[in-house]
Amino acid sequence: DAGITQSPRHKVTETGTPVTLRCHQTENHRYMYWYRQDPGHGLRLIHYSYGVKDTDKGEVSDGYSVSRSKTEDFLLTLESATSSQTSVYFCAISAGWKNYGYTFGSGTRLTVV
C-alpha cells in the first residue's frame, strides 16, 4: 500500500504480560506516531517520534513506551498489559510536522484478557 505496515494485525494477550507492536515504513519519513482508537474517544495520540532516538509523549502515554532505533521502525511496548489497553492501535507517518498529511497503517487490534 502506502509504504507503512503494522504487525501483528491481531493479538490476544493476558493481563500482566508485555506486548510489543511494530510499525515499519519504507517512505523514509521523519515523523512517526502511535494512536489508539476507542469507541467514543476517536483517535488519541500515545507517543510520537521526530527522528531516530527522538520521541515524546502524547495525550495518553501512561503504561506505554516507545523506541525508534532506525528511521523505518517505531515500536510501541505495553510493559504490563491491562484490560484498559484493549484497543485498536494505529501507526502513522509524515514527512514533516505541520504542513504534511499523515499516512496511517491498517491497525493492530489488541485484546487484553
Place this chain on the structure above:
Amino acid sequence: DAKTTQPNSMESNEEEPVHLPCNHSTISGTDYIHWYRQLPSQGPEYVIHGLTSNVNNRMASLAIAEDRKSSTLILHRATLRDAAVYYCSRTYKYIFGTGTRLKVLA
C-alpha cells in the same frame, strides 16, 4: 483546553453536496487544520489540509473561517463510497476530533 469538536453524525443524499463542520476555538496562528476519513476496518485516510486559505483537491474542498476557529470540509457530490467517519485535526499536540459519521442515502 485544546479541543476539536465535531457533530457525531450527519446524513446526505447521494449526489448532493455535504458540508462537514469542525470547531477548533483554541487554535493558534501556526496550527494547520487537517481532515481524514476512515472506512470500516481501515486506517484513516488523508483528505485535505490548510492553514488560512481555502483549499481544493480532487477529493474535497476545505473552507477555513476568517478567525480560523472553525473549518468545513466540503464534498461537492456525495457518493455511497463517501460514507465514512470524518475526522478533523489540528497539528498542535496532534489532536483529532471524535469524528462525524457520514451516512449517504441512495
